Amino acid sequence: MTLRHRAMLLAALIATPVFAADPPAATPSAATPSAVVAQAPAAAWRAIPAEELLVMTIEGGKRVVIQLAPAFAPRHVGNIQALARAQWWDGTSINRVQDNYVVQWGDVTEKKPLPPGLSPTSPADYAVPLANRRLAVTPLPHADAYAPATGFVAGWPVAMDGAAAWLPHCYGFVGVGRSMSPDAGTGAELYAVIGHAPRQLDRNIAVVGRVIDGMAHLSSLPRGTGELGFYTAQEHKAPVLSVRLASALPEAERPRFEMMDTASPSFAAYLRLRANRRDDFYDRPAGGVDLCNAPVPVRATPSGP
Amino acid sequence: MTLRHRAMLLAALIATPVFAADPPAATPSAATPSAVVAQAPAAAWRAIPAEELLVMTIEGGKRVVIQLAPAFAPRHVGNIQALARAQWWDGTSINRVQDNYVVQWGDVTEKKPLPPGLSPTSPADYAVPLANRRLAVTPLPHADAYAPATGFVAGWPVAMDGAAAWLPHCYGFVGVGRSMSPDAGTGAELYAVIGHAPRQLDRNIAVVGRVIDGMAHLSSLPRGTGELGFYTAQEHKAPVLSVRLASALPEAERPRFEMMDTASPSFAAYLRLRANRRDDFYDRPAGGVDLCNAPVPVRATPSGP
Numbered sequence A, B: 001m002t003l004r005h006r007a008m009l010l011a012a013l014i015a016t017p018v019f020a021a022d023p024p025a026a027t028p029s030a031a032t033p034s035a036v037v038a039q040a041p042a043a044a045w046r047a048i049p050a051e052e053l054l055v056m057t058i059e060g061g062k063r064v065v066i067q068l069a070p071a072f073a074p075r076h077v078g079n080i081q082a083l084a085r086a087q088w089w090d091g092t093s094i095n096r097v098q099d100n101y102v103v104q105w106g107d108v109t110e111k112k113p114l115p116p117g118l119s120p121t122s123p124a125d126y127a128v129p130l131a132n133r134r135l136a137v138t139p140l141p142h143a144d145a146y147a148p149a150t151g152f153v154a155g156w157p158v159a160m161d162g163a164a165a166w167l168p169h170c171y172g173f174v175g176v177g178r179s180m181s182p183d184a185g186t187g188a189e190l191y192a193v194i195g196h197a198p199r200q201l202d203r204n205i206a207v208v209g210r211v212i213d214g215m216a217h218l219s220s221l222p223r224g225t226g227e228l229g230f231y232t233a234q235e236h237k238a239p240v241l242s243v244r245l246a247s248a249l250p251e252a253e254r255p256r257f258e259m260m261d262t263a264s265p266s267f268a269a270y271l272r273l274r275a276n277r278r279d280d281f282y283d284r285p286a287g288g289v290d291l292c293n294a295p296v297p298v299r300a301t302p303s304g305p
Helices: A003-014 A033-039 A074-085 A215-219 A265-275 B003-014 B033-039 B074-085 B215-219 B265-275
Strands: A045-047 A053-058 A062-068 A092-098 A102-106 A137-139 A149-153 A156-160 A164-166 A173-176 A190-193 A207-213 A239-245 A256-260 A298-301 B045-047 B053-058 B062-068 B092-098 B102-106 B137-139 B149-153 B156-160 B164-166 B173-176 B190-193 B207-213 B239-245 B256-260 B298-301
Touching (some): A062 A215, A074 A207, A074 A239, A137 A265, A207 A215, A207 A256, A256 A265, B033 B265, B062 B074, B062 B215, B062 B256, B074 B239, B207 B256, B207 B298
Antiparallel strands (some): A053 A062, A092 A102, A092 A239, A156 A164, A173 A190, B045 B256, B053 B062, B062 B207, B092 B102, B102 B190, B149 B156, B256 B298
16 A cells, blocks of 8 residues: 555544444545545645654654644744754654653653754744734634634644634644743654643643654553653663654655645535534534644655655 | 552643653642642542443453443443443454544454343433433533533533533543444444544444543554554454453452542632643643543542452
8 A cells, every 4th residue: 555545544544433343445425524635636735845844763663754833833843953954863762651641752861962053942932923924724613622713724723812823732743842931942852642632731832743644653652650651760762763854865765745735625625524524424413623633634645756 | 559649640640741851749739630639638539339340351461440421321331231241341352443533342253142131222322311300510611612511410521502411532431333323332342532532423422431540551552554443354453351340350359449529629629720720830821621631530449348
């Protein structure tokens, strides 16, 4: 199965309900979110720049691909790109896995020297002031417990108030570990959400991207038995073999992904169906969907020249 | 560490933010949800009846404890108790693990005869008509994308409209797999949510309980590579060694748990702090919390006479 087919199948799975019996083959029908994704025209997709793809390889050669969000956290993302270019994460490890919360990786000794040229970070990366720019927002017209408004901007889910927009801590989203304020974290210590969205962290920590491939390699790791899910000295910390920007990989090894244009008619149809499932399984459409339960469709495209 | 201490520590962990540096010891302070739980008086706790605890042991002797919700899904829960008494699940397996969705277990052949005396189930178990009973509701005063109102009833989170209340598909919640309607499932095929709450399933399928101990044994299982995360013939289906009601276990082996009284002042304080974190890490309290991000505190109490 090619990456592209796998990505399309995954999109289908994500949108499919629970069956006791053998699942029917996911036959596209414009009545399901997965069918809308499968049938979206080329014009509904946007290539993700190779400079914004972080390729992490962990023990066993398992690959995790993270899409970075420079428009939302430019200082932290700049540092993360510099750390990847310096191959700084190579030889570090996954140090914390807390159930229904986060997987966290970085230098367990907290003594590894950082490469020169990192920028100071700032809580300014926690949210984007709306005054700074005219954001084209696709609104999500459903209530949210954490923000006055939610929607999608340039392929990303956002929560908003009158003053700013910020990335939410949805499943698979990646943030920058930090100690107590005012330190905002360098970008060297990263975590990914592996449970129900801990939205209480929004605007208290920098969200820098999302896992778009290989998420199961992180979410199925053994949970740590120490406080906060940190692995204890006796437990096995999965090695991080390498972290590279896709742009630094040879053409033939470079993963390529596209995300759905959140201003496209296809995405509007996808959102409507995520909020009101029409497939046969659903007798009672929800009439709503929350910001973290309508993941922006992403698909792999063939690698190599 | 005793079960009770572990449960209290877990409660502390669940409520603790992400740290890059070594986490501080979880020192109780009335300013955190975990401290409220740790300091709650005995009067704030309610014992969970042994008839409502399902003890599942899977490969490796790993124990998963599920609290059943007979008040919300009486037909399905009655069947599940009968299936446990008949030891029907012994020798079955975990057959499906779909990332950010569900773990599902039961008879992979779908041919194992069911014990006599199961009752017909019904979609009537999907929600409780408010007209039927006067429910004492502790409201959750924050917006919800899926329902006009949410709150807590008798230790359970509920979503509500003018006519009914129903259990949401939160992380760790357990439902009954079914095929297409009108079949509502017997109760023999069960699943647990291992990702962001798939609330679109609410009122389309029976929610019968929640995992209150050993959740990580399910959530860290390898994801299946077949459609919908079903394991393929080549993949290892973790055996279900036994499923028993706690009431059927010898006194000394019987797990005992208490849940917080959701009408207690302690729970009200817990909810306020889940919505507005006051610990030092949080510079910006959220001002809200969603129904699935305020899990009802549960603690183990010493087993045996």
